[in-house]
Amino acid sequence: MLCWLSETPLDKNRRYLVKHTTRTAKCLFSSIDYRVDVNTLEQHANPTVNMNDIAHVAMKVQQPLAFDHYQRNRASGSFIGSFEKRVG
Numbered sequence: 001m002l003c004w005l006s007e008t009p010l011d012k013n014r015r016y017l018v019k020h021t022t023r024t025a026k027c028l029f030s031s032i033d034y035r036v037d038v039n040t041l042e043q044h045a046n047p048t049v050n051m052n053d054i055a056h057v058a059m060k061v062q063q064p065l066a067f068d069h070y071q072r073n074r075a076s077g078s079f080i081g082s083f084e085k086r087v088g
Contacts, residue, residue, distance in 0.1 A: 010049035026062040
C-alpha cells in the first residue's frame, strides 16, 4: 500500500528511484492493483493514482531493501514519498 504524494500521477511505464533509509534503488511499478476510496473504503480497479491517493501496488526494485513489518517497527516498516522520476 502506498500514498502517492507527487503532483504528477504515478505512471506505470516510467522508471523511478525509491529511497528507503540511506539506500536509493531503481524501481518499476509492475502493477497498480487498485486505488482505495478513503470515504467508502471501496477498491477501484485499473486506477489512475493521483496526489494523496492510496493504492495497492507491486514494485520491482533493482536492489534488495531491508524492511520490517509495519506493526513490528513503524520506522523501518514504511517509507514516505521519496519516489522520484528517473532522469535519462
